[in-house]
Amino acid sequence: LVSYQNENGMWHTVIDDNTSYVEASATCGFGYGILKAVHLGLVDPSFEASARKALLPVLQCIDAEGVVHQVSYGTPMGRESVQFYKDIELRPMPYGQAMAMLFLLEASK
Structure with a gap:
């Protein structure tokens, strides 16, 4: 997972395609999961x-009102082309908010 992280710190919506946009909810999910695993002693602290x-x-x-932007509108599984995922619009979504809260909470520990 770490090897796919973009140089800016986020992950792409199509994880192994650097031409796809970076996406906040996936980044928050990965960040949260990595931190949680480190804090529980499941992975090496270097992660x-x-x-x-x-x-x-x-x-x-995150804007001044607390809204998380750069969130994919949804990435259903099983589509036939990578382009489908690259074309999904970005808009604030509840799961983006939730993933950001989990990530920020774990990062505050």
């Missing part, structure tokens, strides 16, 4: 740096 690298770009996706 924490990868999760923390995602923190600033995620914070930059």
Whole structure:
């Protein structure tokens, strides 16, 4: 997972396609999961740096009212082309908010 992290700290909506956009809810989910695993002692503590690298770009996706932007409208499984996923619009979604809250809470520990 860490090997697919974009240089800006986020992950792409199509994880192994650098031409797809970076996406906040997936980034928050990955960041949360990595931090949780580190905090529980399930993975090597060196992975924490990868999760923390995602923190600033995620914070930059949150507006003054607390709305998380740069969230995919939804990525259903089983579509026939990678382009389908690259064309999904970005808009604030409840799961983006929830993933950001989990990530930020775990990062505050």
